[in-house]
Amino acid sequence: MAYAVKDLLRLEVVPALGCTEPVAIALAASAASSLLPEPWQRLELWLDPNVYKNGLAVSIPGTDGLSGLDLAAALGASCGLPERKLEVLAEVDGDCVAAAREAAASGRVEVTLLPDVRGLHVRARAISANHEAEAFIEGLHDNIVALSLDGKEVESPLIVPGCTPGGSSRIDDLENWLKTLSLRELVALLDQLDDEDLDFLQQGVDMNIALAEQGLKFGMGLGVGKTLERLVRQQLIKKDMILAARMLTSSASDARMAGAPLPAMSSGGSGNHGLTAILTIWAVKDYLDVTPRQVLEAVALSHVITAYVKAHTGRLSAVCGCSVAAGAGATAGVTHLLGGDVRHIAGAIKNLMEDLAGIICDGAKAGCSLKLATAAGTAVQAALFSLQGVNVHFTDGIIGQSPEDTMRNVGTLSTEGMIATDRTILNIMLEKKFTDV
Incomplete structure (x- = not known):
């Protein structure tokens, strides 16, 4: 398939609020928690080495210089706007930061490094009293490929059309075309x-x-x-x-x-x-x-x-x-x-x-x-x-x-x-x- 310069610009050039690795973490946590019918209590995340590396020490927008993988996830789950994609943290305020800091400090966010995973991989699980929801980002920082609630797949406009876990995306096709x-x-x-x-x-x-x-x-x-x-x-x-x-x-x-x-x-x-x-x-x-x-x-x-x-x-x-x-x-x-x-x-x-x-x-x-x-x-x-x-x-x-x-x-x-x-x-x-x- 041949692409045009307009396709390249729309796929490769997008607004992003904050460093894209903690933002991807926040987006996954936000997408997962948005599926819960009640407030989340715990978060579990699994990250590839490069997302983990890039999210460790960089400041998160709206937090007055705070950083951390667990904090990024808690911010996304607490007040993220998943429909805003890489601007998911656009409405972070002081109350949200305080709640996220408390959640991270109390151990309610667990982050696991997947040392052998190659390629961008962010999986988030949000757990409430009676439910749990998952979001999976793969390949690109805002490429949500799967959502589930209580183990059942959920259809959502947040999922990039045509994308499935482990499958190819439009960006994969674009890159293959570019290489020629x-x-x-x-x-x-x-x-x-x-x-x-x-x-x-x-x-x-x-x-x-x-x-x-x-x-x-x-x-x-x-x-x-x-x-x-x-x-x-x-x-x-x-x-x-x-x-x-x-x-x-x-x-x-x-x-x-x-x-x-x-x-x-x-x-x-x-x-x-x-x-x-x-x-x-x-x-x-x-x-x-x-x-x-x-x-x-x-x-x-x-x-x-x-x-x-x-x-x-x-x-x-x-x-x-x-x-x-x-x-x-x-x-x-x-x-x-x-x-x-x-x-x-x-x-x-x-x-x-x-x-x-x-x-x-x-x-x-x-x-x-x-x-x-x-x-x-x-x-x-x-x-x-x-x-x-x-x-x-x-x-x-x-x-x-x-x-x-x-x-x-x-x-x-x-x-x-x-x-x-x-x-x-x-x-x-x-x-x-x-x-x-």
Whole structure:
């Protein structure tokens, strides 16, 4: 089946309030508890290693910086809006946080790690005095594939049409289609963009800019973006398009990782991917003589390439997707915006992969802002280098003859070569004591 760019944007680019791993946990718990005819008393969750890893330490929106897998579940079950999908926690308030903290602290939420499960897997069971309900999310953060009450399957609009546990989804079909395309064909998808698509892309820009403005104004989280801005004011560093991309992108991540109650427009299943894919290009545009349509076309290309790389690496892995997936998307978009052709885009992607392929994902947390700053700056540099004739040769390391080969090689590194690394990262994190509630 062939897809259009509109299909890709609707499936891969969606609003998300908060880090998508604790949000997926909250969504599953919310969906399960919504089936109960009486208040829930206990929650049980089963998580794959990557959701577990990414949800451990990142702040949850509306909680004033609190974090925790059990807290995310309790928040979802107590006041989540499952019909809002990745914005399930949009109406979290102080009373809800207090109730969720009490539930987590009293041991009413049990979280189990499934160490041998591959792929995104979130199963939640909500138990009341006389009933129990389950929700199962698989493959994608908002992909509810099954609901049940007292052991009987429940039909619900919350279940993604056509999805069953262990079966294929539209996103699987989309990714299989993407893998058949060449870089030239991926770039050609831009010809399909219509006014509706451009309006949607602008909405994503506006969402992510709002997060960046929040981070720059208040110095939230680690304060990477705010610190870069301060260094510029003190004339300790100079602002150019590379630094502008680093500043804008990291400030948005600062706000998001600190739990700012603002949605991000995600890309490839990740809000931080969306920040990298969009804001890198938005920062660069201020240094160029380009039209609004050209900027949004570059953003669209960034989403397309991000999705292509994610099709090879998987949704979650030990490799930092903001670096190799959204970074590849961003450098492709920047190169396109700078007037480069497919040959230049190919060179930029190779340059970026050679530079950033070794960056690990050690969970979602405030420090992600540092990695987004690196990804954004390197994306701009890789584009500039390619346009100046600097291109990594295919004899170097994992770089392939073509950009497609290179992106496939990164996928192989991620899905086959980093399995032990992923387990080691999680083990190191589990040795630390997280006390958030």
